[in-house]
Amino acid sequence: MINVIIHKIAHYMDDFFESTLGRLKKFAWDVGEISLFAITSIRLLFVKPYRYGEIVKHMEFIGNQSVGIITLSSIFTGLALSFQIYLGFKMVNAVNLVGPTVALGITRELGPVLTGLIVAARAGGAMAARLGTMRVNEQMDALDVMGVNTKQYLIAPRIIAAVLCMPLLTALFDFMSMVGSWFLCTKIVGLDNAVFFEKIRQTVDVRHINEGLFKSAVFGFMFAVICTFKGFNTEGGAKGVGEATNRGVVMSMVSIIILDYFLMNLIRVFYSFVGISI
Amino acid sequence: MVKKELSSDYVIELNDVKKSFDGHDFILKGIDLKIPKGSLTAIIGFSGTGKSVMLKHILGLYKPTSGLVKILGTDLSTMNNDELTQFRCHYGVLFQSAALFDDMTVLENVCFPLEEHRRHLKKDQVLQIAYEKLRMVGLDPKHYQKLPSQISGGMQKRTGLARALALDPEILIYDEPTTGLDPILTEMVDDLILETHKMHKGTTSVMVSHDLGAAFRIADFIVMLDAGKVLLSGTAQDFFDTDIELVKRFVKKGMKHQ
Numbered sequence: 080m081i082n083v084i085i086h087k088i089a090h091y092m093d094d095f096f097e098s099t100l101g102r103l104k105k106f107a108w109d110v111g112e113i114s115l116f117a118i119t120s121i122r123l124l125f126v127k128p129y130r131y132g133e134i135v136k137h138m139e140f141i142g143n144q145s146v147g148i149i150t151l152s153s154i155f156t157g158l159a160l161s162f163q164i165y166l167g168f169k170m171v172n173a174v175n176l177v178g179p180t181v182a183l184g185i186t187r188e189l190g191p192v193l194t195g196l197i198v199a200a201r202a203g204g205a206m207a208a209r210l211g212t213m214r215v216n217e218q219m220d221a222l223d224v225m226g227v228n229t230k231q232y233l234i235a236p237r238i239i240a241a242v243l244c245m246p247l248l249t250a251l252f253d254f255m256s257m258v259g260s261w262f263l264c265t266k267i268v269g270l271d272n273a274v275f276f277e278k279i280r281q282t283v284d285v286r287h288i289n290e291g292l293f294k295s296a297v298f299g300f301m302f303a304v305i306c307t308f309k310g311f312n313t314e315g316g317a318k319g320v321g322e323a324t325n326r327g328v329v330m331s332m333v334s335i336i337i338l339d340y341f342l343m344n345l346i347r348v349f350y351s352f353v354g355i356s357i
Numbered sequence: 358m359v360k361k362e363l364s365s366d367y368v369i370e371l372n373d374v375k376k377s378f379d380g381h382d383f384i385l386k387g388i389d390l391k392i393p394k395g396s397l398t399a400i401i402g403f404s405g406t407g408k409s410v411m412l413k414h415i416l417g418l419y420k421p422t423s424g425l426v427k428i429l430g431t432d433l434s435t436m437n438n439d440e441l442t443q444f445r446c447h448y449g450v451l452f453q454s455a456a457l458f459d460d461m462t463v464l465e466n467v468c469f470p471l472e473e474h475r476r477h478l479k480k481d482q483v484l485q486i487a488y489e490k491l492r493m494v495g496l497d498p499k500h501y502q503k504l505p506s507q508i509s510g511g512m513q514k515r516t517g518l519a520r521a522l523a524l525d526p527e528i529l530i531y532d533e534p535t536t537g538l539d540p541i542l543t544e545m546v547d548d549l550i551l552e553t554h555k556m557h558k559g560t561t562s563v564m565v566s567h568d569l570g571a572a573f574r575i576a577d578f579i580v581m582l583d584a585g586k587v588l589l590s591g592t593a594q595d596f597f598d599t600d601i602e603l604v605k606r607f608v609k610k611g612m613k614h615q
Binding site (some may be wrong): 091128216217218220221223224226227228 | 415418439440442443444445446452456457459469473474476530
C-alpha cells in the first residue's frame with residue numbers, strides 16, 4: 080500500500096518537474112526568439128530605404144487615435160485616486176498633500192503603467208491582429224516575393240512609432256489626471272486652489288516627470304516588439320490570429336507590470352550613482 | 358557578391374533538391390527539374406506531394422537541405438538574405454488568394470512594387486504603368502479606386518496578376534490560381550494566364566496546380582510530382598502515352614472532372 084502511494088507521489092513529482100522544466104524551456108526559448116526579433120528589427124531601422132511615411136502612419140494610429148481613450152481614462156483615474164487619497168489623508172489632517180501625492184504617483188508610476196496597459200491593449204492588440212491576418216492571408220508572402228523586407232516594412236516602423244508615441248501619450252495622461260485631481264480637490268472637496276498648486280510645485284520635480292516618460296518609452300518598445308512578434312509568427316487561420324492577439328496583449332501587459340518594478344529599481348540605482356536623492 | 362553564370366538556357370534549375378524540416382522526414386526527396394526560358398510549365402500532383410515546398414525553393418523562401426537551386430543562372434545558396442530580397446524582383450507571383458493588401462485600393466496595390474523598386478520613377482509614371490497593367494489584365498477602370506474587399510474574386514485575381522506584372526518580371530509564378538473557383542471563373546483565369554504568357558514572350562511562367570484540365574489546356578510542359586520526386590515531365594501527349602499507372606490514374610480522374 081505504502082509502496083503504491085510512494086510510487087504515485089514520485090510519479091506526480093516527476094510530471095510536475097517535467098512540465099515545469101518544459102514551461103521554463105519554452106519561456107527561455109520565447110525570450111530568446113523575441114530578443115533576436117527585436118535586434119533584427121532595430122538593425123533594420125538604420126538600413127535604407129527609411130520608412131518615414133510608414134512611421135507617421137503608425138504614429139497616427141498609435142498616438143493620435145489613442146488620445147480620446149487616454150484623456151477619458153486619465154481624468155477618471157485622477158478623480159478616483161485623489162478621492163481615495165483625500166479620504167486617507169483627512170484622517171491624519173494632511174489633506175493639503177493630496178495634490179503632490181497624486182502628482183508623484185501619477186507621473187512616476189501610474190501614468191506610464193496605465194498608459195502602457197491601455198495602449199498595449201488597443202494598439203498592440205491591433206498590431207498583432209493586423210500582422211497575423213497578413214500572415215494567414217499570404218500578404219506577407221506577397222511582400223517577401225516582391226522583394227520587400229517584411230521586417231523592415233512592417234515591424235520597424237511600428238516599433239519606432241510606439242517608442243515615440245508612448246511618452247507623448249503619458250504626458251497627456253499625467254496632465255489630464257492632474258486636471259481630474261485638481262477638479263476633485265478644489266471643486267468637490269473644497270481644498271484651496273493656491274495651496275493645491277503650491278504644494279505640487281514644492282514637491283514634484285521635472286526629473287519625476289522624465290522618469291515616467293522614460294519608462295513609457297521602454298513600455299512602448301516592449302509591447303510593440305511582443306505584439307509584432309506574435310502577429311508576425313502567426314500560424315493557422317482565424318484561430319491562430321485570435322491566439323496571437325490574445326497572447327500578444329496578455330504578454331505585453333504582464334511584461335509592463337513586471338518591467339515597471341525593475342525600471343523603478345534601475346532608476347533608483349542610477350540616482351544613487353549620480354548622487355541625487357530620491 | 359552574387360556570381361552569375363551566363364551559360365544557361367534554363368531559367369529554373371533544380372538539381373537533386375532534398376528538403377527536410379525535422380532532419381528525418383523528407384518532403385522533397387531529390388527533385389531534378391529544368392524549366393526553359395519562355396515556356397509555360399505546369400507543376401501538378403496530388404495534395405501533399407511537395408508542390409508548394411518546391412515552389413518556395415524556387416522563390417528562395419526555403420533553403421534546400423541538400424542539392425542546388427539555380428534561378429536565371431544564379432545559385433540561390435550563394436546569396437545572403439538582403440541579396441535574396443533584391444533578387445526576388447525577378448519574380449512576379451499570383452497567389453491562390455491573390456494576397457492583395459487589403460488597406461490599399463486596386464490601383465495602390467499595383468503601384469506598390471513600382472514605388473518600392475523603381476524609386477526613380479515619378480508619381481505620374483508609376484500611375485501610367487499601373488494603368489497599363491490593369492488594362493492588360495482587363496480590369497474595368499471603375500474598379501481602380503475600390504478596396505480588394507469591394508471587388509469579386511475574379512477581379513482580385515486580375516488585380517493580383519497586374520501587380521505581379523508591374524515590374525515586368527522574368528519569371529511569373531501562379532500558385533494554385535484556380536483552386537476554389539467555379540468552372541467559369543476557372544476558365545477565365547486559365548485564359549488570362551495564357552493571354553498573359555503570349556503577350557510577354559520572354560517571360561517564363563510556372564503554374565502550380567492540381568487542375569489537370571488547365572495544365573493540359575495551357576501549358577507547354579507538365580511536371581508531375583509524387584512523394585517528393587518528379588514522377589513524369591513532358592508534354593500533354595507524353596502524359597496521355599505514359600505507362601506509369603499513377604499518372605494514368607491521375608489523368609483519368611482529371612479528365613473525368615472536366
